[in-house]
Amino acid sequence: MRTIELKTATRTSRVHVGEGLGDLSRWLPAGRCVVVTDRDVLALHREDLPACPTLAIAAGEAAKSLATVEELYEALLDLEADRGTFLLGVGGGVVSDIAGFVASTFLRGLSFGFVPTTLLAQVDASVGGKNGVNFQGYKNLIGTINPPQFVLCDLRFLRTLPEAEVANGMAEIVKHALIADAGMFAYLEENAGRALALEPAVIERLVGDSVAIKSAVVAGDEREAGERRKLNFGHTLGHALEKTLGLPHGEAVSVGMVMAGAISVRRGMLSRKGFDRMARLLERLRLPCAAAAPLERVADALRRDKKRAARKLHLVLLAEVGRAVVEEVGLEELEELVAGHPEILRPAAAGGSP
Ligand SMILES: NC(=O)c1ccc[n+]([C@@H]2O[C@H](COP(=O)([O-])OP(=O)(O)OC[C@H]3O[C@@H](n4cnc5c(N)ncnc54)[C@H](O)[C@@H]3O)[C@@H](O)[C@H]2O)c1
Numbered sequence: 001m002r003t004i005e006l007k008t009a010t011r012t013s014r015v016h017v018g019e020g021l022g023d024l025s026r027w028l029p030a031g032r033c034v035v036v037t038d039r040d041v042l043a044l045h046r047e048d049l050p051a052c053p054t055l056a057i058a059a060g061e062a063a064k065s066l067a068t069v070e071e072l073y074e075a076l077l078d079l080e081a082d083r084g085t086f087l088l089g090v091g092g093g094v095v096s097d098i099a100g101f102v103a104s105t106f107l108r109g110l111s112f113g114f115v116p117t118t119l120l121a122q123v124d125a126s127v128g129g130k131n132g133v134n135f136q137g138y139k140n141l142i143g144t145i146n147p148p149q150f151v152l153c154d155l156r157f158l159r160t161l162p163e164a165e166v167a168n169g170m171a172e173i174v175k176h177a178l179i180a181d182a183g184m185f186a187y188l189e190e191n192a193g194r195a196l197a198l199e200p201a202v203i204e205r206l207v208g209d210s211v212a213i214k215s216a217v218v219a220g221d222e223r224e225a226g227e228r229r230k231l232n233f234g235h236t237l238g239h240a241l242e243k244t245l246g247l248p249h250g251e252a253v254s255v256g257m258v259m260a261g262a263i264s265v266r267r268g269m270l271s272r273k274g275f276d277r278m279a280r281l282l283e284r285l286r287l288p289c290a291a292a293a294p295l296e297r298v299a300d301a302l303r304r305d306k307k308r309a310a311r312k313l314h315l316v317l318l319a320e321v322g323r324a325v326v327e328e329v330g331l332e333e334l335e336e337l338v339a340g341h342p343e344i345l346r347p348a349a350a351g352g353s354p
Contacts, residue, residue: 002208006215013147017208019200021154025050036099037090092118093125100131104144113150117157119169123210128218168250176213182322184209192284230324233316240301254287264317274321293345299335
């Protein structure tokens with residue numbers, strides 16, 4: 001088992017990564033605990049959950065709403081939860097985002113922890129303290145920054161994960177290696193097949209390395225003033241593709257990373273060899289390097305992105321494999337760069353997609 005500490009202004013949070021962390025109830029603090037999960041995770045893993053009152057929300061992104069938050073507040077009132085109640089979120093990123101938000105706001109704050117059950121939640125969503133819900137079509141518009149007391153990454157949960165969910169987590173793992181750790185990237189190159197097969201020893205190392213990288217970045221910049229932006233590598237363009245093409249998150253981020261890599265090469269930063277290594281690894285992990293995209297709509301989505309108050313945005317580029325830099329890019333320049341890479345974003349008519 002590997003334990004990674006995340007020290008922030010408000011607390012030290014510990015993330016434990018191990019194949020099977022045993023009876024989860026032994027990790028809970030003394031006192032009352034309430035589990036928050038989703039109905040699919042409950043159906044698959046009921047016997048793995050600690051014996052506590054359990055609140056199950058609907059599965060999927062649509063449940064990440066203020067309506068679900070209210071539902072949980074009401075259930076906590078019914079259970080007569082008090083300031084001593086500990087909330088344990090067991091599930092994917094939707095559950096950790098919502099459980100963290102409810103715990104941070106109910107009675108002005110309960111203690112809480114997470115048992116992430118998707119690869120994406122283990123390597124990304126459960127780490128870093130951001131909790132929140134979507135509002136009026138905007139993702140994560142309402143939320144808090146408040147880290148959990150602990151996170152338990154028990155890899156046994158991943159055995160029931162559908163392939164598409166594995167791909168979502170894998171894209172974030174590649175992102176972490178690309179922005180911060182050339183050694184991890186080389187390890188991924190050597191073990192891509194074993195990683196895809198979710199071999200415990202390989203996945204344990206990759207989850208641990210990812211958590212360590214995200215924790216280090218967040219510790220230096222909890223509120224996203226600088227360094228934390230590097231975690232957005234592939235995501236600015238990825239979100240635009242997610243919105244316009246409805247691509248799954250992992251696939252969109254994968255194409256977004258290829259795009260950002262191509263821009264890095266064009267700007268004379270990343271070498272062609274580095275770019276090719278990135279593209280080859282993504283392909284071996286069955287992640288796409290190109291998409292058929294209606295360029296006008298992608299540009300539109302970039303323009304409308306809620307984070308883009310000004311005409312300039314911060315785009316994460318690669319100086320080399322394992323080192324990211326944040327550069328200011330004008331929106332027009334970005335649109336030109338996007339349009340200038342038809343090998344990655346093929347005009348929709350040619351590709352036949354929407
Ligand atoms: N707070 C953050 O820093 C942060 C970072 C990244 C992503 N997120 C958020 O995380 C969410 C995405 O997380 P996600 O990809 O885990 O999605 P998710 O929570 O919707 O889970 C995906 C699906 O997998 C199912 N599932 C969960 N565990 C399973 C298991 N072990 N076996 C089989 N099925 C299982 C779920 O029921 C769900 O249907 C988004 O809302 C995103 O905004 C938050």
